[in-house]
Every structure is written in structure tokens, then in C-alpha cells.
Amino acid sequence: MRTMGKNKVSLVTTILNEEKTLPEFIDSLLAQTRRPEEVIVVDGGSKDRTFEILKSYADRVGNLTVIQSRGANISRGRNLAIAEATSDLIVVTDVGCQLHPRWLEAISRPLQEGSAQVVAGLSQPDARSFLEKCLAAVNVPLVEEIEEETFMPSSRCIAFRKRVWEEVGGYPEWLDIGEDMNFNFKLKRMGYSIQLVREAVVYWRMRETLREIFRQFFGYARGDAMAGMYPQRHLIRFTTYLGLLVALSLSPRFPYLPLLLSPLALIYLSKPLRRSVRVFQEDRLGMIFSWLAMPFLMLYLDLAKMAGYVNGLLKRPRMRSLKRKMRSKI
Structure with missing residues (x-):
């Protein structure tokens, strides 16, 4: 001992x-x-x-x-x-x-x-x-x-x-x-x-390439699904994008609908925009360019998370079986 x-x-x-x-x-x-x-x-x-x-x-x-x-x-x-x-x-x-x-x-x-x-x-x-x-x-x-x-x-x-x-x-x-x-x-x-x-x-x-970033956040979300963590957070994400797709499909008939949704987009972007002031405090030009890039990066991350979460849900039964086997060995 x-x-x-x-x-x-x-x-x-x-x-x-x-x-x-x-x-x-x-x-x-x-x-x-x-x-x-x-x-x-x-x-x-x-x-x-x-x-x-x-x-x-x-x-x-x-x-x-x-x-x-x-x-x-x-x-x-x-x-x-x-x-x-x-x-x-x-x-x-x-x-x-x-x-x-x-x-x-x-x-x-x-x-x-x-x-x-x-x-x-x-x-x-x-x-x-x-x-x-x-x-x-x-x-x-x-x-x-x-x-x-x-x-x-x-x-x-x-x-x-x-x-x-x-x-x-x-x-x-x-x-x-x-x-x-x-x-x-x-x-x-x-x-x-x-x-x-x-x-x-x-x-x-931080991850250095877009490919590495996708794999990282895909993996995080897959782990969440397999372990049953943060289900409400992922449900909100799926629901939000489903609502966005519905709004876009209706926009030809209701052209002002995207404008009505723009305040929600600003709320979604508010934290990253505030953080960018700190992150880019010595690079004002970089900060301005980041305001253009971050919405696309956020969409990219959300797609990685949604794909990873679905993948994790599909693997969850196998993970439960593996979890039981490991517990039985203890």
C-alpha cells in the first residue's frame, strides 16, 4: 500500500x-x-x-x-x-x-x-x-x-x-x-x-485550422450526446435553426420577416462582439474584420455541433453497453 x-x-x-x-x-x-x-x-x-x-x-x-x-x-x-x-x-x-x-x-x-x-x-x-x-x-x-x-x-x-x-x-x-x-x-x-x-x-x-476546429466541436457534441449532457442546450440549437429555415422559406411571401428576426441575430452575436474588443485590443483592423468573420464561424461551429450530436445519439446505445461492461469489471 x-x-x-x-x-x-x-x-x-x-x-x-x-x-x-x-x-x-x-x-x-x-x-x-x-x-x-x-x-x-x-x-x-x-x-x-x-x-x-x-x-x-x-x-x-x-x-x-x-x-x-x-x-x-x-x-x-x-x-x-x-x-x-x-x-x-x-x-x-x-x-x-x-x-x-x-x-x-x-x-x-x-x-x-x-x-x-x-x-x-x-x-x-x-x-x-x-x-x-x-x-x-x-x-x-x-x-x-x-x-x-x-x-x-x-x-x-x-x-x-x-x-x-x-x-x-x-x-x-x-x-x-x-x-x-x-x-x-x-x-x-x-x-x-x-x-x-x-x-x-x-x-x-486554440485549434489552428478550420478542419481541426470542426473535428473538435463535432467531438464535443458527440460526447455530450453519448453521455446525455446538456440536452436542453442542443435542443435549443436544433430548434433555432429549424425556425430559421422555416423563416427563410417564408421570406418570398413575407419579405420583412428576416428584418423582424435581425434583433435575435444581434443578441446571438452580442457576446462574441463584446469579447472581440478584448481579444483584438491591439489590432483594431483585425477586430473589424472579425465582426465580418465571426457570424460565419458561429454557423460553422453550430453545424459541427449538430452533426456531432446526431452522431453521438446514434452511438449512444453502444456506449451504454460499453459503460455497463466496464462497470461490471470493477
Whole structure:
């Protein structure tokens, strides 16, 4: 049996083909004002130089454990890493991020002080290209928009006691994407509140191409459908576009109908437009062009989400069967 360190911190993460982002992540880890007592990385079967880069940093990171588990999804990788951890305090992140220098200190403090069982920080976009900045404005809420009572964090920025992970049954290994939201819902059902620490910030790269963006949001929505998450949100989206199609079909007979619907479109665009002022604050021309591009990007994302949700609904019976099989093995 492992001896748990009461206030030691284990940082866990998964990795797959991250040779491009890994050095930046490790550099940000080495720059932390408070370093973890151990770092556990599960490699799901990288085919690039990820594993070699990890080994080259081993001495500098200190107490680094790398577990190779070919084919492991994110949930499986996180569960393996947490099970291996010798500390009671678990901090989870993703390698595709850069960590603010005070991130680990800030996110672990409430756990060490005993004022919380689950703590989460903020994921802020590391948007570099015009497309990435538009995506950030469309999809990532500003810090002041986030309310602790309804906050559902990404597991690229979350911390908890190991027994909490045990009580909720870990991350759902039957779910390839959306696993962090499913984990959050299990925490809430078990009565755990998630304390938001706004000073704990990670910066994550946005997808760089339209193809990658479509796959990402298709996958998110597919995960929602397979896990039964956010059904009202998706129903509203389908209903809205159905109503829009009906309105467009009637517009030859009622030419003023699109004008009557324009206030609804402005409401839909209001948050991205406000965010664009912040995202493009040093590029006024880019901000103006973003106002033209964002409506099309939002339509593109909605199409990806609707296609993904339908795909997930079709796969849901198989996922239920897989879920039952995995539970029977426990």
C-alpha cells in the first residue's frame, strides 16, 4: 500500500504526439513558484518524439514518472496517473497548455489549507492567428463572465483530493471526449462544490485550422450526446435553426420577416462582439474584420455541433453497453 503525503502535490497529465507543445509546457512547469512533489505523465502511444523529449527533461523536472499505455484515451490515462500518485493532493492539466507561474501555488493552496475538496482555475486562450482569435471570441468566456455557482471547469485546470476521485469512480473510460464535463457532473451529484480560484490560470492553444476546429466541436457534441449532457442546450440549437429555415422559406411571401428576426441575430452575436474588443485590443483592423468573420464561424461551429450530436445519439446505445461492461469489471 502506498503512503499518502498529506500536503504533497502530484501533478498528472496525459500526452499523445505533443512534440511541438511539450517543451513550452515543461518550461512553464519549471517556472512555477511552487513545484509539485511528483509529476506523472501517461503517454497514450505517441508516434513522434514526445517520449524522447520527456526523457530529456527528466532530470530537470525531478521525480518524473512516465507511463506508456498505448491506445489509452484521456480518461484511462488520467485514471492510471492518479492511481500511481503517492500524494493525496492531485492536480490535473493538459500538456497542450502553458501554466501561469503562480498556477500550481494558487490551485493547490485551498486543498492544503483544508478549505476545499475540489478546486478549479481558469483556462484562457493562447490565440495567435486571426482565426484563433475569432474562435476565442466566439467560444471562450471572458473572466468576468464566469460565475462560480455554475462554473464547469475543464480538467486542464482542476485539483482535488485523491479520495474524491475514488468516491466518484474516476474519469469515465467509456467516453473518449467530454470526459471532464462528465467528471464534473459526477462531482456535483456526489455533493461536491467546485471552488473557483481565478488566480490559477492556464493558457491553451486554440485549434489552428478550420478542419481541426470542426473535428473538435463535432467531438464535443458527440460526447455530450453519448453521455446525455446538456440536452436542453442542443435542443435549443436544433430548434433555432429549424425556425430559421422555416423563416427563410417564408421570406418570398413575407419579405420583412428576416428584418423582424435581425434583433435575435444581434443578441446571438452580442457576446462574441463584446469579447472581440478584448481579444483584438491591439489590432483594431483585425477586430473589424472579425465582426465580418465571426457570424460565419458561429454557423460553422453550430453545424459541427449538430452533426456531432446526431452522431453521438446514434452511438449512444453502444456506449451504454460499453459503460455497463466496464462497470461490471470493477
